[in-house]
Amino acid sequence: QSHFVESGGGLVQPGGSLRLSCAASGGTLSRYAMSWFRQAPGKEREFVAVISWLSGQSTDYAEPVKGRFTISRDNARNSVYLQMNSLKPEDTAVYYCAAKPAAGWLVSRDRSRYDYWGQGTQVSVSS
Numbered sequence: 001q002s003h004f005v006e007s008g009g010g011l012v013q014p015g016g017s018l019r020l021s022c023a024a025s026g027g028t029l030s031r032y033a034m035s036w037f038r039q040a041p042g043k044e045r046e047f048v049a050v051i052s053w054l055s056g057q058s059t060d061y062a063e064p065v066k067g068r069f070t071i072s073r074d075n076a077r078n079s080v081y082l083q084m085n086s087l088k089p090e091d092t093a094v095y096y097c098a099a100k101p102a103a104g105w106l107v108s109r110d111r112s113r114y115d116y117w118g119q120g121t122q123v124s125v126s127s
Contacts, residue, residue: 001026002024002025002026002027002032002099002101002116003024003025003026003116004022004023004024004025004097004098004099004116004117004118005022005023005025005118005119006020006021006022006095006096006097006118006119006120006121007020007021007023007121008020008021008121009095009121009122009123009124010122010123010124011124011125011126012087012123012124012125013125013126013127014087014088014089014125014126014127015086015087016087016125017083017084017085017086017087018084018087018123019081019082019083019084020036020081020082020084020095020097020121020123021079021080021081022034022036022079022080022081022082022097022118023078023079024078024079024080024099025078027101028075028078029073029075029078029079029080030053030054030075031053031054031101031102032053032099032100032101032102032103032116033050033051033052033053033099033100033103033105033106033107033108034050034051034053034071034073034080034097034098034099035047035048035049035050035051035071035097035098035099035100035108035109035114036048036049036050036071036080036082036095036096036097036098037095037096037097037098037111038091038093038094038095038096038123039093039094039096039120040090040092040093040094043093045096045111046062047062047109047110047111048061048062048065048069048082048095049061049062049065049069049070049071049082050071050107050108050109051071051072051073051080051107052103052106052107053100053102053103056072056073058106058107059071059107060107060109062109064090065084065091068084068085068086068087069082069083069084069085070082070083070085071083080097082095084123087123087125088125089125089126090125091123091125092123092124092125092126093123094120094121094122094123095120095121095122095123096117096118096119096120097117097118098111098114098116098117098118099114099115099116099117100113100114100115100116101115101116
């Protein structure tokens with residue numbers, strides 16, 4: 001059974017940066033398409049970013065984070081990262097990593113397509 005654990009969340013001022021990590025266990029990370037979703041209080045969980053499996057050649061980002069967030073993967077370390085720069089108060093949410101093994105697609109924004117989810121890490125952006 002694959003298991004994913006997020007870390008790196010915290011409280012940061014507007015304009016600051018954070019780097020989230022998602023560590024995988026019980027499986028080979030390279031086999032998984034990996035994504036980040038977030039959920040703010042009272043809102044639905046929404047797509048943030050995705051990276052394709054194997055080499056991670058393909059990525060996709062939600063419009064609100066394009067140019068500010070970068071998703072990457074290090075298969076040797078069994079980890080996926082989300083570098084978040086120029087953070088805004090509206091980025092405040094619980095961030096979840098999600099995984100799909102041997103995906104028949106390169107990237108997807110559809111949360112129903114992901115089989116595994118982490119427990120989430122809180123990101124708060126406030127002065």
